[in-house]
Amino acid sequence: MALITAKDLALGYDREVIVSGLNFEVNSGDYLCIVGENGSGKTTLMKTLLSLMEPIEGKILTGDGLNANEIGYLPQQTQVQKDFPASVKEVVLSGCQGRCGIRPFYSRKEKELAKSNMERMRIKELENRSYRELSGGQQQRVLLARALCATQKVLLLDEPVSGLDPKVTAEMYELIKKLNSEGITIIMISHDIEAAVLYASHILHIGEEVFFGTKEDYLKSSPGQLFIMNRRFKNEGKEQGGTGNDR
Amino acid sequence: MIDKLTLYFQYPFVRYALIVGVLIALCSSLLGVTLVLKRFSFIGDGLSHVAFGAMAIAAVLQFTNRMIIMLPVTVIAAILLLRTGQNTKIKGDAMVAMISVGSMAFGYLLMNIFSTSSNLTGDVCSTLFGSTSILTLTLREVRVCAVLSVVVVAIFVLFYNRIFAVTFDENFARAVGTKTDRYNLLIAVVIAVIIVLAMNLVGSLLISALVIFPALSAMRLFNNFKSVTVCSAVLSVICAFLGIMISILAGTPVGSTIVAIDVLAFTCCCAAGRLKGVGV
Numbered sequence: 001m002a003l004i005t006a007k008d009l010a011l012g013y014d015r016e017v018i019v020s021g022l023n024f025e026v027n028s029g030d031y032l033c034i035v036g037e038n039g040s041g042k043t044t045l046m047k048t049l050l051s052l053m054e055p056i057e058g059k060i061l062t063g064d065g066l067n068a069n070e071i072g073y074l075p076q077q078t079q080v081q082k083d084f085p086a087s088v089k090e091v092v093l094s095g096c097q098g099r100c101g102i103r104p105f106y107s108r109k110e111k112e113l114a115k116s117n118m119e120r121m122r123i124k125e126l127e128n129r130s131y132r133e134l135s136g137g138q139q140q141r142v143l144l145a146r147a148l149c150a151t152q153k154v155l156l157l158d159e160p161v162s163g164l165d166p167k168v169t170a171e172m173y174e175l176i177k178k179l180n181s182e183g184i185t186i187i188m189i190s191h192d193i194e195a196a197v198l199y200a201s202h203i204l205h206i207g208e209e210v211f212f213g214t215k216e217d218y219l220k221s222s223p224g225q226l227f228i229m230n231r232r233f234k235n236e237g238k239e240q241g242g243t244g245n246d247r
Numbered sequence: 248m249i250d251k252l253t254l255y256f257q258y259p260f261v262r263y264a265l266i267v268g269v270l271i272a273l274c275s276s277l278l279g280v281t282l283v284l285k286r287f288s289f290i291g292d293g294l295s296h297v298a299f300g301a302m303a304i305a306a307v308l309q310f311t312n313r314m315i316i317m318l319p320v321t322v323i324a325a326i327l328l329l330r331t332g333q334n335t336k337i338k339g340d341a342m343v344a345m346i347s348v349g350s351m352a353f354g355y356l357l358m359n360i361f362s363t364s365s366n367l368t369g370d371v372c373s374t375l376f377g378s379t380s381i382l383t384l385t386l387r388e389v390r391v392c393a394v395l396s397v398v399v400v401a402i403f404v405l406f407y408n409r410i411f412a413v414t415f416d417e418n419f420a421r422a423v424g425t426k427t428d429r430y431n432l433l434i435a436v437v438i439a440v441i442i443v444l445a446m447n448l449v450g451s452l453l454i455s456a457l458v459i460f461p462a463l464s465a466m467r468l469f470n471n472f473k474s475v476t477v478c479s480a481v482l483s484v485i486c487a488f489l490g491i492m493i494s495i496l497a498g499t500p501v502g503s504t505i506v507a508i509d510v511l512a513f514t515c516c517c518a519a520g521r522l523k524g525v526g527v
Contacts, residue, residue: 047418050418050421050422051422052418052421052422071422073418073419073422073423075416075418075419078416080284080285080286080414080415081415081416083466084284084414084415084472085284085466085469085470085471085472085475086411086415086471086472087470087471087472089471090411090471090472090473091415093408094408094411094412094415094416094419094420095419095423097408097409097412097420097423097424097425098423098424098425100408104405104406104407104408104409105408106408128471129470130470130471132470133470146419147419150422150423156422
């Protein structure tokens with residue numbers, strides 16, 4: 001059975017449907033990119049996958065020994081975090097929360113786990129630094145380490161490169177690719193269709209037309225063609241405008 | 248000066264005031280960090296106005312033990328206010344403003360219409376600024392205060408990690424299976440208890456100072472959550488102690504003296520933070 005299966009999903013707020021008829025499945029080791037225009041329901045889908053929201057119709061099934069709370073999550077940064085006095089160690093350790101059950105404090109095993117994930121993300125030497133002083137890329141790696149503490153199996157990434165400069169963006173993508181090759185299933189929301197096509201194994205395009213399938217099929221499909229053309233057009237427009245840095 | 252102090256400390260009400268003052272300062276500073284970081288600094292203020300309204304009702308109904316009305320009303324208001332964080336119909340800050348001025352107005356209205364006291368202005372003033380009530384504490388009130396403080400501190404220590412997780416990133420915490428609603432509720436209830444307790448010490452207008460100043464001062468000096476929490480608790484206790492001492496010696500009102508010292512401490516911490524190069 002697949003790790004996550006979505007059946008006839010309809011999503012939205014206050015019974016107002018944003019997107020419907022979603023069918024897809026994620027298997028162990030996949031790298032799924034969820035693309036679509038702003039407002040097409042990408043974030044809503046993410047929240048539903050994390051069981052932060054109930055779908056209006058349909059359901060999400062988890063299988064293959066995956067519990068609903070074993071999904072690691074890399075959220076977009078919130079305003080609150082920008083001046084939050086917390087050390088890197090504290091933030092990463094808070095990812096172990098789900099493992100505690102009713103135990104109020106972290107065990108040695110969880111502290112070890114946090115340590116090994118900091119090493120994995122190469123932020124061990126930052127452990128006593130304050131989260132708010134770090135650069136954008138470092139902050140993302142801290143949050144990634146925290147997400148890894150919550151899961152061994154699936155990572156959900158919400159726009160992981162938004163606001164990062166091109167060099168750090170490339171590093172971030174490489175890091176995610178490395179995690180994927182180590183056996184962690186990746187589900188990523190992205191605006192960045194070029195990167196999606198480059199790294200993902202599967203693509204879910206949501207919007208007026210819904211597409212789900214492998215990357216190769218996506219490139220041949222009509223939403224894929226349209227999306228790529230739009231992107232190219234926009235990027236050219238921007239480059240002429242002199243900014244050129246689309247995230 | 249020492250003689251004067253020893254003389255004063257022979258009176259039990261002075262000792263009670265000191266004990267209660269320090270305990271309240273400790274409790275209020277603990278959750279201050281969370282409130283400031285969750286952008287709820289003003290909630291203390293709003294809730295204290297609600298407590299004021301509730302107290303007016305209790306006074307009109309001539310309850311001897313006003314806590315019976317004040318505590319539940321304030322707890323309910325706290326739950327409503329923290330809930331609106333997620334509700335988008337009326338934004339959180341507008342809601343706080345509405346509830347606080349509304350209950351303030353009704354409270355004063357009730358006191359004015361039904362009051363039996365000859366010195367109404369004095370009564371209102373002392374509820375607002377806590378000028379005398381801390382010196383009229385009975386042993387029973389001190390005990391209640393001590394028990395509630397112990398409960399607040401115990402809850403805070405036990406749920407420290409979860410409070411951190413919920414404050415830092417509520418969505419993430421929920422995604423990994425923490426029952427964030429439950430902890431928000433817990434935070435709301437504890438805040439309400441602290442507010443009702445602190446009304447005795449500083450009066451309803453000055454409570455938010457006790458809640459936010461130590462936290463803000465500590466955030467100037469330290470960069471991780473644990474140090475900030477410990478530092479704000481220590482600062483708050485020191486300021487309350489000094490404030491009470493000074494007010495005894497100089498005959499100034501207790502509440503405003505404590506808050507003045509808190510402000511002073513904040514200024515010092517700001518300067519120290521600049522030198523140390525921490526923070527924003």
